Amino acid sequence: MFWIREHISKMPSFDTFNTHADTIVNNIEMNPALCIETCKSLIEGICKTILTNKAYIYKDDIKFQELVRQTIEVLVINSYNHKEKLCELARRIASVAQVIAEIRNNSGFASHSQDIKNISVDSTMSLFIYKITDVIGGFILHYYMTHNNPKKDSRIxxxxxxxxxxxxxxxxxxxxxxxxxxxxxxxxxxxxxAYREEYLNYLETKVEK
Known part of the structure; x- marks a missing residue:
């Protein structure tokens, strides 16, 4: 979780997701199913937080794949560089996220209990999904931090x-x-x-200088 943790350390409001990261890393070998389930929850939480911060309304029952796609597209909507390619990548990343959701549903530690004879996932799968999660979540957080415009956010x-x-x-x-x-x-x-207004004025003053 190096990339995700790197950005969380720069945005204290996301600090709660460190608990998810700890659970993921600690259970790659010990409990692969829990690791995979938490990977999905981590990406889901990051996406929903960013969309809410940016005043973007999403459905309560939104599918995981659509949530990831919408988050990335909302982030790159004002991009002037390679916007079409970024949106295409968003769709492809969302497809990968959907596979993670399917694996999680088939081997879920808590929400989707399986028969005792069901073939469980192993640490190779959980390690792979752990790495993919760090890439997806890290990219989303990186883009959010680098290109975020507080003036358009609903939450500060x-x-x-x-x-x-x-x-x-x-x-x-x-x-x-x-x-x-x-x-x-x-x-x-x-x-x-009043705090929001003072903060935005402060940012404008910094830009003008």
Missing amino acids: HYEDCDQFNEYFDDANPLVIGFLTLSASEAMYQQDYE
Whole structure:
């Protein structure tokens, strides 16, 4: 999970997915079926988080293949370089994701229990899917981080805005008695829209400089 973890480390709001990554790595040999099931859940979670961040509505019962395809196409929609090729890759990657879903359904550790005589997957399969998951998830996170435009996002996560938070706290010291509070965190919790406006203004100012 090197590529996925690399990007999660740069976006603290995605930190919860480290638990998925740990489960995947720890179960490649010990429990291949659980490893594969968690691979699917990890990609699914990343895709749904990004689509929600970008105010893109998807169906609750969306198929895994369609979810992956839509996520990549939403990310590359404003690309000026090789857009058609990227969309084609999105369709092909989605097809690979669908195979992962089918393998997961046939050998699911929890959601799709099988008869005790059912042939289980081995560590070779789980290792292969683990590597594929890191490529798919890593590419999606890489593109999201590299080309993301916060102005078009529906959600801004406080923990992802360290530079702005530090700047705002320094410019607006908040002291109550002997207690120093974070002005940026207080604004985020009490008036999210005001925080959002200040953050976007901060980004515009950085670009202009």
